[in-house]
Amino acid sequence: MARKRMRSRPSPHGPNPEKVAKITQPSWTLPPYEIATTExxxxxHxxxxxxxxxxxxxxxxEESVRILEQHHVKVVDQVxxxxxxQVMEYLAKAPSQFIWSGRNPEHNVVMGGDHVVFxxxxGPPFVRDLDxxxxxxxxxDLNNFIKLSQTIPYLHSLGAEIVVPADVPIAYRHLETMYSLLAYGDKPVMGVYHTGPIAVDTLQMTKLVYGEETLRQQHVLHSVVNVSSPRRLDDRMLxxxxxxxxxxxIIDVTPFILSGAMGPVSILGTVAQLNAEALAGIIFAQMVNPGTPCIYGSFQAVLDLQSGAPVFGAPESQLALYLSAQLARMYNLPxxxxxxxxxxxxxxxxxAYESVMAMYPSLLVRPNFVLHAAGWLESGLTAGYEKFILDCELLGMYxxxxxxxxxxxxxxxxEAILHEVPPGGHHLGSSHTMRHYRTAFYRAELFDYDSAEAWEAxxxxDAVQRANAKYKRLLRQYEQPKLDPAIDEALRDFIERRKLEL
Known part of the structure; x- marks a missing residue:
């Protein structure tokens, strides 16, 4: 089932973000961490x-059931x-790699292969900051986070609804959210897509910006289909x-499983269920439109069986992640x-421990897409300004x-080792050090390396206070990407017209 994948060259950007005009999309050169044998x-599987x-x-x-039956899938009582x-036939129709296009082509990214997108x-309804x-x-707040995502080079996409704008009426909240994503940045966007009708509005607004032909030929939107585990897709997602x-x-099929609640407490049982759910969504997308770009997603946490709360960064989750990634590679899916x-x-x-325990194992499996890479707090209920900045500091290290x-x-x-630095000497003044000292090591802007006395003086x-100052500085420095005034007017006209209809 597995097909050989080509190795890409390493990303050419340097380690110091202050000295780099533009951070390019990184590529994997390290081998993936795998825990299962072929057998x-x-x-x-x-x-x-x-x-x-x-x-x-x-x-x-009902429409989904009709599509399934048209493709000779046995359906009994909507199951x-x-x-x-059938599974392998339709999986073969999904591309292994594709381009995710932004409003500015310079920000286009490759999804799949040896590439990664952060x-x-x-989705959080709440925000938090020190103030x-x-x-x-x-x-x-939504606009602020979009501006930060546009400004910070280690984020390759503006994402989706980074925070829910509660001050906008729910009937047309998706319209204002989509406008912000299209107007305040020019990196690839995911869009707003909670239901079929909302997806239609999102597509219409995107056509106004990109043009109908571009939308037909390119992949500019990216939806997340969360399977309602166990083993269920509802009408909103479908x-x-x-x-x-x-x-x-782009269709990102990601089962959401809390082991012990929506999946078994065992790792193997959870992954077997997750895999079945992800594959069902992906092959259904191929039945709707063969060749639809799809992503195999894994969102697995564990349930604390004493309190009933979700636990993130658990070691069991990381083991499940390793297995899911191996399966996706076997199917040759992003x-x-x-x-x-x-x-x-x-x-x-x-x-800090939870975030690192969630993110670093993700890097070990060579993912192609990492959503929620910055800002996540309170089990996803809160977007934190300072957390956003600190997470991006780690993304720079990654x-x-x-x-x-x-x-x-x-x-x-x-030359320095053999001819410039004698035994017992030092490399501080060597010609090699002098050529590279500005860019030799990644230096985290938000971390303190001074002595205790200098730090107190x-x-x-602390790092959180520095992150607070940095997010405010980035917002002051933000420059809005150009958007044709005629397109902007068309977007606002569409929004006002739809507000009257909703």
Whole structure:
């Protein structure tokens, strides 16, 4: 089933963001971390096929049932039963790699292969910062986070609804959100897509900006289809999936499983179910429109069986992630991995440990897409301004990590080792050091490396306070990408017209 994938060259950007005009999309050069043998992976695949054949997946949508039946899928009481031959036939129609286009072509990114895309948190109803604490999100907050995502080079997409603007009436909230995504940045966007009708509005607004022909030929929107585990797709998700697939836009099928609640407490049982659910959504998208670009997503956490709360960064989740990534590679599908998840309500030691324990294992599996890579707090209920900035600091480190080791001749520093620095000497003044000292190491802007005395003399400012100052500075420095005034007027006219209709 697996097909050989070509190795890409390392990303050419340097390690110091202050010295780089533009950070390019990184490429994987390190091998993936894998925990299952070929035989074990085949067994996992077979168990998922058994779930699809004998247990089935519920499709709670009449149009979806008709599409399934037209493609000779057995459906009983809205439960679809797929045989493994059907699964592999339709999986083969999904591309292994494609371009995700932004309003500015310079920001286009490759999805799949040896490439990775980082995108911000999506969906929290609350925001938090040092100045105001936790509160409802507003349209201003949404715009602020979009501006930060546009400005910070380590985020390659503006994402989706980074925070829910509670001050906008729900009937047309999606319109204002989509306008902000299109107007305040020119990186690739995901869009707003909670239901079929909302997806239609999103597509119409996108056509006004990109043009109908571009939307037909390129992949400019990216939807997330969350399977309502266990083994169920509802009419909201299916309606949106159908609209996006018919327009050849990206479908990210991501089962949301809390082991112990929506999935078994065992790792293997959870992954077998997750795999069956993800494959069902992907092959359904291929039935709607063969060749629809799809992403195999994995969102798995565990349920604390004492409190009933979700636990992020658990070791069991990372083991499940490793297996899911191996399956996606076996199917030759782009893979989405975990972001900087945290159950913590604030930026504390718990939040830091959880986020690193979620993100770093994700890097080990060589994902192609990482959603929620910055800003996630309180199990996804809150977008934190300072958390956003600190997460992006880590993304900068990860960009350097992904460059791997350069094997250029100058990297050996043999002139300095053999002729300039004697035994017991130092390299501080060597010609090699002087050539590279500005860019040799990634230097985290928000971390303090001074002595304790110097740190105290400078006000004992901690990383969260520095992040607070940085997000405000970035917002002051933000420059809005140009948008044709005629297009902007067309967007506002569409929004005002739809407000009257909704």
């Amino acid at each position: 074990q992976l085949q067994t996992l 077979d168990k998922s096929m058994q779930i699809l054949e004998e247990g089935g997946i519920a499709f709670y949508d 679809a039963y797929f045989d493994r031959a 995108a911000p948190v999506a 105001n604490g936790r509160r409802d999100g507003t349209l201003k 309606g949106m999936l159908i609209e996006f697939a018919r327009h050849n836009q 893979f989405r991995a975990a972001g900087a998840y945290a159950s913590s309500k604030i930026i504390d030691a718990q939040g 960009h350097r990590y992904l460059q791997n080791v350069s094997w250029e001749e100058d990297e050996w520093a043999m 400078n006000g004992s400012v």
